[in-house]
Amino acid sequence: MTSRHLEPIQPGADAPDGEHIEPPSVPIRVSVAVVEDSDVVRERMVDQLGHGVTPFATIEELTARLTGTVPVVVVLGPSCATEDALAISERVMQQYPMLATVLVVEELTTTLLQQALRAGVRDVLALTGDSNTLAQAVQRLAVGLDQSPRASAAPSEATPSAEAPASEADPLEVVNGEVLTVFSTKGGAGKSVLATSLAVTLAQRSDKPVCLVDADLQFGDVAVMLKLTPHHTIVDAVSVLDRMDAPLLESLLVTHEPSGLRVLPPPLEPAFADQVGAAEMVAIVEMLRSFCSYVIVDTPAYFNDVVLGLVEVSDKVMLVAGMDIPNIKNVKIGLQTLRLLNTPMEKLLLVLNRSDSKVKLDIGEVERTLQITADALIPSDVVVPQSVNKGEPVVMHSPKSGVSKAITSLAEQFLPTAAKAPPTTGSRFRR
Ligand SMILES: Nc1ncnc2c1ncn2[C@@H]1O[C@H](COP(=O)(O)OP(=O)(O)O)[C@@H](O)[C@H]1O
Numbered sequence: 001m002t003s004r005h006l007e008p009i010q011p012g013a014d015a016p017d018g019e020h021i022e023p024p025s026v027p028i029r030v031s032v033a034v035v036e037d038s039d040v041v042r043e044r045m046v047d048q049l050g051h052g053v054t055p056f057a058t059i060e061e062l063t064a065r066l067t068g069t070v071p072v073v074v075v076l077g078p079s080c081a082t083e084d085a086l087a088i089s090e091r092v093m094q095q096y097p098m099l100a101t102v103l104v105v106e107e108l109t110t111t112l113l114q115q116a117l118r119a120g121v122r123d124v125l126a127l128t129g130d131s132n133t134l135a136q137a138v139q140r141l142a143v144g145l146d147q148s149p150r151a152s153a154a155p156s157e158a159t160p161s162a163e164a165p166a167s168e169a170d171p172l173e174v175v176n177g178e179v180l181t182v183f184s185t186k187g188g189a190g191k192s193v194l195a196t197s198l199a200v201t202l203a204q205r206s207d208k209p210v211c212l213v214d215a216d217l218q219f220g221d222v223a224v225m226l227k228l229t230p231h232h233t234i235v236d237a238v239s240v241l242d243r244m245d246a247p248l249l250e251s252l253l254v255t256h257e258p259s260g261l262r263v264l265p266p267p268l269e270p271a272f273a274d275q276v277g278a279a280e281m282v283a284i285v286e287m288l289r290s291f292c293s294y295v296i297v298d299t300p301a302y303f304n305d306v307v308l309g310l311v312e313v314s315d316k317v318m319l320v321a322g323m324d325i326p327n328i329k330n331v332k333i334g335l336q337t338l339r340l341l342n343t344p345m346e347k348l349l350l351v352l353n354r355s356d357s358k359v360k361l362d363i364g365e366v367e368r369t370l371q372i373t374a375d376a377l378i379p380s381d382v383v384v385p386q387s388v389n390k391g392e393p394v395v396m397h398s399p400k401s402g403v404s405k406a407i408t409s410l411a412e413q414f415l416p417t418a419a420k421a422p423p424t425t426g427s428r429f430r431r
């Protein structure tokens, strides 16, 4: 292990698995270091990350090579998953702000995850996980480091060097995306079906990231409906909220590869739901909208503090109603509650799901009862349960179906070109 130097990587390059991350506007050099005591494990990690990675046996060995002038993604191996090693890594990160660290552990536990995130580690992954996951995590951190305002500010102890970052990285652009919440006061109305397909459609048509938050904290279905295996959940985001920034939050999201949609999954167990309060949820959504063009939120079928907080920060709230009397009754109560809470009615969109159901209830009757005109009519179709059971959003599973066309045209109401068109939609109340 002689004459090592940190090999730079280009953050915009393809990750080893072929996942492409948008190149930053001004490319700068980001190095990748692997720190692991065990030769076998270290070599395995280096193999997973491909060429251009510099291996070290200890954090001290790595520290001896740092100049503070090049951003470095540090991949800590399982031998670093100790309190002592994490404390050393935290000190090194304080000394060199241009470092971002990911920890690879034998077995992912909530305790270890929290301990690592508190020590400033950006991401924690299991060694046994999919080998692409590590490469993707490193790539994301490299891009985050490259775009971080800190990357342009050399630390005071840095030695001026020819390897200094080539760019004066711009401060992170603040996007201020739209928050679109899907709500219904009735379970099974079709909220999660609508939220997933709407989010996927917006993700496919947006240049900036689009995020789907599953705020059904006890029984969220979004991950299952998109066939995702989350590594982190909203509980992890809450546990590091006091030191949260956009790159850290982004590293906790799971990507739906077919569409590029980013997803923040709900707690793994219903018992953890009460760790997420309204203030935490709102803080997370506000941070997401700072780098996402759209934040779509799926909700449970009842009002609670979290839902009320979300309604307040949302730009639009889609009320989903099925075509039967209990659905309509519950949506009516939901609307009355929202009125009492002084929710601006312009925020609300009524979505009638299974609107063509032969249930002796016609759309006009429903609209009259609710005193609101429907903004979207989604037909009933067997392709919906079929797509749900395959873990595919219906807009990708059966793009030509009437359901997909209805959801796509609803999504288009939120897209910029549609926004420029004369407003043919929007909730209109009949007095
Ligand atoms: N338009 C539709 N046509 C046929 N089935 C539908 C439709 N919308 C929803 N469903 C079915 O209803 C079930 C409940 O939908 P879901 O989105 O999970 O409801 P919620 O999230 O409101 O509880 C799903 O399993 C889905 O298969």
Ligand SMILES: [Mg+2]
Pocket (backbone or CB within 6 Å): 191, 192, 193, 216, 221, 298, 299
């Ligand atoms: Mg649901």
